[in-house]
Amino acid sequence: MNVPARLFSSLFWAAFLLPIISGVVLTLLPAFGWLPVLNQQQLGWHIWQQLFIQPSFWAASGLTWWSGWLATLASLFIAALLLQYGFAQQRFALLSRWLSAMLAVPHAAYALGLFALLAATGWPARIWALGSGEQLPPQIALTQDPYGLSLALTLALREVPFLLLMALAAFRTLNLAPLLRQARLLGYGEPQAFWPVVVPQLLPVLRWPIMVVLAYNLGVVDVALITGPSLPPTLAVMVHQWFVDPDLTMRLVAAAGGIWLTLMIMLACALWWGIEKLIIAICMTRQWPRQTFGFAWLAKLSSILLLTAWLLGAAWLLFWAFARRWRFPDLWPEQWQLRSWLRTSSDWWPALVDTLVVGVASATLALVLVIGLLEGVGQLKRWQRPLLFVPLILPQVGFLFFVPGMLARIGIGYGYGAAITLHLLFVLPYSYLLLERAYLSLNLQYEQHALLLSKSRWRALWRVKWPLLAPAFASVFAVGFSVSVAQYLATLYASAGRIETITTLTVSAAGGGDRRLIAVFALLQWLLPFLVFLVMAWVSHWRSRWQRA
Amino acid sequence: MHSLELQNVTTRIGEQALFSAVSLTVAASEVVAVMGPSGVGKSTLLNHILGMLPADITGEGSVLLDGVDIGKLNTEHRGIGLVAQDDWLFPHMTVWQNLKFAQPKSMNRQDGQAQITQYLSEAGLLGLEKHLPSQLSGGQRQRVAVLRMLMAQPKAVLLDEPFSKLDQQLRRDFRHWCFSVLAERSLPALLVSHDPQDVAGLRCWQLDKGDWHHA
Numbered sequence: 001m002n003v004p005a006r007l008f009s010s011l012f013w014a015a016f017l018l019p020i021i022s023g024v025v026l027t028l029l030p031a032f033g034w035l036p037v038l039n040q041q042q043l044g045w046h047i048w049q050q051l052f053i054q055p056s057f058w059a060a061s062g063l064t065w066w067s068g069w070l071a072t073l074a075s076l077f078i079a080a081l082l083l084q085y086g087f088a089q090q091r092f093a094l095l096s097r098w099l100s101a102m103l104a105v106p107h108a109a110y111a112l113g114l115f116a117l118l119a120a121t122g123w124p125a126r127i128w129a130l131g132s133g134e135q136l137p138p139q140i141a142l143t144q145d146p147y148g149l150s151l152a153l154t155l156a157l158r159e160v161p162f163l164l165l166m167a168l169a170a171f172r173t174l175n176l177a178p179l180l181r182q183a184r185l186l187g188y189g190e191p192q193a194f195w196p197v198v199v200p201q202l203l204p205v206l207r208w209p210i211m212v213v214l215a216y217n218l219g220v221v222d223v224a225l226i227t228g229p230s231l232p233p234t235l236a237v238m239v240h241q242w243f244v245d246p247d248l249t250m251r252l253v254a255a256a257g258g259i260w261l262t263l264m265i266m267l268a269c270a271l272w273w274g275i276e277k278l279i280i281a282i283c284m285t286r287q288w289p290r291q292t293f294g295f296a297w298l299a300k301l302s303s304i305l306l307l308t309a310w311l312l313g314a315a316w317l318l319f320w321a322f323a324r325r326w327r328f329p330d331l332w333p334e335q336w337q338l339r340s341w342l343r344t345s346s347d348w349w350p351a352l353v354d355t356l357v358v359g360v361a362s363a364t365l366a367l368v369l370v371i372g373l374l375e376g377v378g379q380l381k382r383w384q385r386p387l388l389f390v391p392l393i394l395p396q397v398g399f400l401f402f403v404p405g406m407l408a409r410i411g412i413g414y415g416y417g418a419a420i421t422l423h424l425l426f427v428l429p430y431s432y433l434l435l436e437r438a439y440l441s442l443n444l445q446y447e448q449h450a451l452l453l454s455k456s457r458w459r460a461l462w463r464v465k466w467p468l469l470a471p472a473f474a475s476v477f478a479v480g481f482s483v484s485v486a487q488y489l490a491t492l493y494a495s496a497g498r499i500e501t502i503t504t505l506t507v508s509a510a511g512g513g514d515r516r517l518i519a520v521f522a523l524l525q526w527l528l529p530f531l532v533f534l535v536m537a538w539v540s541h542w543r544s545r546w547q548r549a
Numbered sequence: 550m551h552s553l554e555l556q557n558v559t560t561r562i563g564e565q566a567l568f569s570a571v572s573l574t575v576a577a578s579e580v581v582a583v584m585g586p587s588g589v590g591k592s593t594l595l596n597h598i599l600g601m602l603p604a605d606i607t608g609e610g611s612v613l614l615d616g617v618d619i620g621k622l623n624t625e626h627r628g629i630g631l632v633a634q635d636d637w638l639f640p641h642m643t644v645w646q647n648l649k650f651a652q653p654k655s656m657n658r659q660d661g662q663a664q665i666t667q668y669l670s671e672a673g674l675l676g677l678e679k680h681l682p683s684q685l686s687g688g689q690r691q692r693v694a695v696l697r698m699l700m701a702q703p704k705a706v707l708l709d710e711p712f713s714k715l716d717q718q719l720r721r722d723f724r725h726w727c728f729s730v731l732a733e734r735s736l737p738a739l740l741v742s743h744d745p746q747d748v749a750g751l752r753c754w755q756l757d758k759g760d761w762h763h764a
Contacts, residue, residue, distance in 0.1 A: 446637060
């Protein structure tokens with residue numbers, strides 16, 4: 001390995017692993033009673049005893065387990081349904097076209113859109129009221145229910161596009177489409193061919209993405225704050241509230257709670273591994289019916305539901321952001337205005353700047369580090385790849401809180417530096433996985449032929465290889481930026497009040513009752529990654545004109 | 550006048566030699582053919598000459614260009630051109646840009662432009678300079694690939710089944726044009742081919758089951 005290659009490899013792993021390892025250690029120590037800054041230096045199990053007797057702790061743990069699994073299994077069910085009925089064969093063209101755009105929407109903005117839609121004053125309630133002649137909103141609450149159903153629904157719908165995109169990539173890698181066609185030619189119906197031929201190959205490849213979804217659903221904070229129950233909240237929210245409690249000694253309990261949640265997620269991942277084996281065994285042995293007509297309709301319904309929730313959620317936010325007067329049960333506002341935007345510009349403008357600074361910096365840094373790594377060292381080794389998923393599997397409340405303090409000690413103070421460092425943890429894995437795929441699909445012969453024309457390695461990279469990869473660079477940057485925009489806890493803990501992004505602003509506004517204010521912030525959060533995706537799609541389109549000629 | 554010489558050249562995977570050691574000399578303006586069934590190591594031999602062997606294969610023996618051992622040089626400094634079965638034109642560059650890319654940096658702008666125009670004219674490709682590779686026919690692409698290789702001013706040329714993807718008529722015309730272009734520039738060339746028609750009239754080496762024979 002030459003010197004620049006070693007440097008990039010070291011930088012990549014330092015930027016990635018040091019904050020994670022130190023974060024876990026710095027959370028483990030207080031969980032066992034060691035936090036010298038608060039004069040706590042008695043190691044033992046007493047913090048755990050305190051944790052287990054916290055009010056609603058067990059209820060919150062149960063709720064988290066239930067809602068996390070429900071959301072994950074529901075999104076898997078919907079994704080499997082769509083794949084079974086030809087999603088990978090372009091049968092749901094509209095949904096496939098909008099999949100990346102749906103994925104770009106930050107979780108909090110999506111949750112707010114869906115939350116408003118399902119609220120007692122949402123469109124379904126208004127349509128019902130117009131039909132029945134009611135003038136008042138119904139007295140039923142479809143959101144923040146004590147069973148976490150609305151939370152699970154939000155997470156399930158939000159994660160389907162991610163699972164579908166991962167499955168599509170696996171379909172291509174495993175070359176499953178011809179196998180499926182072959183099975184159909186042998187006389188198997190769609191479910192008959194899908195379950196025994198596709199699922200046993202697909203599930204092992206999707207193991208890590210599914211575990212990421214499961215871990216996210218169990219450890220999410222921002223979405224749970226918006227659509228989840230509050231009495232008790234989910235465990236991640238409870239731990240977060242302990243971390244920011246004015247009574248600083250609660251941080252030790254919070255650390256133990258974070259570790260407890262980590263253990264729950266580990267158990268869930270292990271359980272999923274077992275479930276995966278079971279599903280594969282069932283797929284291989286069971287006789288599947290030739291056609292299941294009800295499920296075909298359910299697949300169509302699911303695709304409509306996914307698109308509708310996404311589009312109407314955005315439209316609802318758009319209407320409220322510009323509504324002056326919108327009475328129940330009218331379907332759209334009577335009067336429009338810009339006042340909400342002007343009134344709140346002193347809040348959202350600086351937040352917009354901070355979001356752009358942190359997002360552009362972390363996406364660019366991740367891109368440079370990953371390019372350096374892939375050019376210098378090549379693909380990660382088999383044993384290194386699971387490490388990429390560590391920050392996505394660990395719950396953020398389980399390792400993030402104490403990292404900014406450690407960064408401050410080595411000169412990366414609270415604010416931009418810490419925020420970019422923490423955001424990198426979540427941007428790097430996606431950037432690597434996407435760019436690795438692009439590198440693998442590029443034929444090395446182009447670069448070798450540039451070398452054969454007596455050109456230096458640098459010239460071969462600048463003039464041949466990187467221009468060919470430019471569309472992939474643009475996509476990776478856009479994904480990195482949208483991942484950064486969506487970060488809530490990482491920003492909150494890193495900023496210590498010094499910076500505020502659109503996401504932290506949106507989540508804190510969601511706690512208030514001003515619908516116009518929430519709509520303005522959530523719409524901004526929705527639009528920001530969407531606009532970057534549009535710009536990058538244009539760049540990519542322009543750079544890849546040779547492919548279309 | 551350039552020459553390419555192989556002295557006791559062989560390649561190995563671990564301890565096992567892929568073929569027995571070969572020594573041969575290719576004089577200026579001469580095309581020497583290497584024939585043999587698929588998988589015997591013909592392309593591996595070319596990769597050894599180019600300094601592009603995969604990590605698990607080691608090369609032995611000397612590769613001399615104009616009497617100088619180039620075995621230790623990086624690929625880009627060896628001064629050997631390659632035309633392969635696939636043209637590997639850079640898809641994001643026009644014909645002109647592909648040719649321009651290959652010219653040495655030291656060449657001034659006007660000379661460079663004049664050279665490209667002259668080469669395109671000789672190859673019957675004038676008017677296609679703004680076309681992308683995807684807008685050309687198979688024969689046109691192979692001609693551009695040969696021109697691009699020549700732009701880099703190689704001292705020797707390797708031809709790795711460059712005619713195999715062309716139809717019979719096009720193949721004959723392109724082969725004739727290619728050999729004459731190399732002869733005009735006094736370049737030694739090593740041709741790997743399956744087709745006896747491609748090697749008709751050439752000095753020919755046969756590689757079979759790891760052993761070399763004069764054909």
